[in-house]
Amino acid sequence: MTTVTLTLTQNNFTSGTSTGTSSSSTSSTALDQSAAYSYVVPIDPMDELQCESCQ
């Protein structure tokens, strides 16, 4: 499972994505100030489709 990070305060600009959603978590003292809940975001199955070829 790919871990993605939606927060902006991390290493967001090293990935090749458009939303900065696949960066690895970086620990720091700041993280200790707030707990982290892990939420999951479903992946749209339309991405499996190959219809970019004609669509």
Next chain:
Amino acid sequence: MSITVVKRDGTREPYDANKINLAIERAADGLPDSIAWVTQIASELELTLFDGISTQQLDEAVIQVALQNVKDDPAFDVVSARLLLKTIYKRVLGDYDTDAELRELHRARFGDYVRQGVDEALLEPRFLDLFDLDVLAEALEPANDGLLKYIGVVTLNNRYGIKARNNEPLETPQYFWMRVAMGLSLNEADPTSHAIAFYKKMSALEYLAAGSTLVNAGTSYPQLSNCFVMEMQDDIEHIAKSVRDVMWLTKGTGGIGLAVTKLRAQGSPIRSNNTSSTGPIPFMHTIDSVLRAVSRGGKKFGALCFYMENWHMDFPEFLDLRQNSGDPYRRTRTANTAVWISDEFMKRVQNDDDWYLFDPLEVTDLNELYGKAFSTRYAEYVAMAERGEMHMFKKMGAREQFKQILISLQSSSHPWLTWKDTINNRAINNNTGTIHLSNLCTEICLPQDRENIAVCNLASINLSRHVVDGGMDWAKIDESVRLAVRQLDNLIDITVSSVDEADHANTKNRAVGLGVMGFTDVVERLGFSYDSEESFDLIDEIMEHISYAAIDESAELAKERGSYSNFAGSGWSKGLVPLDTIDLTEADRGVEVQVNRTTRLDWDALRIKVKGGMRNATLMAIAPTASIGLVAGTTPGLDPQFSQIFSRSTSSGKFLEVNRNLVEALRALGLWEKVREDILRSQGDIQGIAAIPDDMKATYKTSFQLSPYAFLEVAARAQKWIDQAISRNMYLETRDIDEMLDIYTAAWKKGVKTTYYLHMKPRHTAEQSTVKVNKAEAMNSGSSAAPRKGFGSAAAAAPVAETAAAAPRSGFGFGGGAKAAE
């Protein structure tokens, strides 16, 4: 620490926060709570900065920060889209300050854009002679860019926009739409006025041409057709030619359907060299390799679906093609598979009868037959087999094979189920031969043979742009359909391909497929539930209007331009419309087709009209619209909402999608702030959130919460009016094979022609998103926390101290953006 910004020319200047804030403020103009958003983005941006950041990186950083907050409010998507658009404008058009200046720049630079494109051999050279560029420039409407979501801007640019030879973006979105419109008006007597008419529709996202058309229309390589449907003949020469044709069609960005049923089975004799055949499987593997070889630098594989009838001796191995284990030379890793199923088989499944597999070499006529004729001949071959008169055959329970198909479908999403007799009996053009397969996305139903590779040309009406006053704007739908049909008909005379058989079929049949997207978007906005009678009646009525207008327009075009070559003998020439073919199918099947037959429009008048001539062999097909749906910013095809919040991962990057209809509906009830964190916690599922009213929960059911029979009913009611078919994705929670058998049997009973991907709920992995929250606050407030900024109060979380140096990234916006921060 003082921060300097490196400009494009290499010079440095101090970071100017005011300038950035002003850019963000403009991007947030007109949005509710805009000041709060600006403050939030600006303060979060500060955390990402580092000394020596380039202007391009700074532009990207601002957009990224805005995007990070989409989970809090879809308004951030609007801000992101505007920021990205600004970088595009500046790169393509230069600096500007006001909207009026931007509009003027669009007009002033349009002629230069066309001339540069022609000079660099990127655009159609006739543009300079055929069109009044000044008139076209006056028609440009940059304000329409506001209709695009961020994912739409990125997709439009990365996938469809043209780059200059120096790799700089050449087109703004409005130049792009106009280029496509011009490229589809070349054969009009008045190209300029028609280009404007097409442009207005596409620019307003009221309908969109399909991908290949958007990529290539108006360019120096106008391969505009979308779907190619071919069959492989049982001889080595034609197998080799098919490989060649797949290579050329793949190079030209088309999706391919390829039937292999005619190939003799493994072990079947080859008389010419006194040996035996390997069967079709190795040749399918060869073509699978071709799809990876002709792949644009390895970035994008070709796309193809193999079709086989399930009476073929090698069908059990066909079922294994997509399995991960086993001999890799007998697998297809890239190509898809679909099974071509007869009524005879479905009846044998129902009756729990035996099913026989044959070598095509011994039953050479079977692949050409359908309906009753197929059943009769099949029974004769069965009798021959039982008498010992066949060299090769296998016998198994029909129900057993159907379950094997469904088990494979469940485990590998393949093969897709398609029903040959429903397709052929409902075909308006069976005067030109048998339909042996559908296409890559299972929405095309056209005949093919050795001399003809069926071609279809697609566009889709964006239903969400045709809603007015709580209902559908039927007059606007009529207008959109007629222009789309004319545009598609033009395409046929403009497109080129490198396969003669495809050109031949395209010009002889002039087949087009107009579909729809955004159905669920509309259902939500009208407050219906996808699985309600209102919803079923809505798609029924929508498709009736589209069908009527499309057929009528084609008949009008026939008066203006003449009928397609194969019109004589077609169903049209006998006064048939697609609706009439349901009765024909039912009569041939001998079993009721379970679909509502209500009509609302004057079909008798149209029956008379089509007898006089039709311009196009086919008019309608509902494609998946997975890509152009992104540009249109609506739900794809007839698909349900997958989740209220989910990730999309496309060739242009990853995107977080939040259902704006839901956000608006919750805001209207004053609930959004209260429940948005709960929605994220529940992975975009609102059904367990107590604060949300039941009627809203009914409207916002997601894919796996809906009955699969609702998907089938929506498809059946749409299929009623459509001469081709529908890319009907299926979503199932159950893994019970008997239940699946009932569901897919119901599809056949309802007259659904094809199904597409099966998405099984447990197979979908979810992406974990770590969102920092103040744990104490969350614990105190419970899951229905008091209003806070953002899901999990991400914005309120203490910042992580360290930030990383920005690195150049690919796949971002229009080549990365550049000047917005300058």
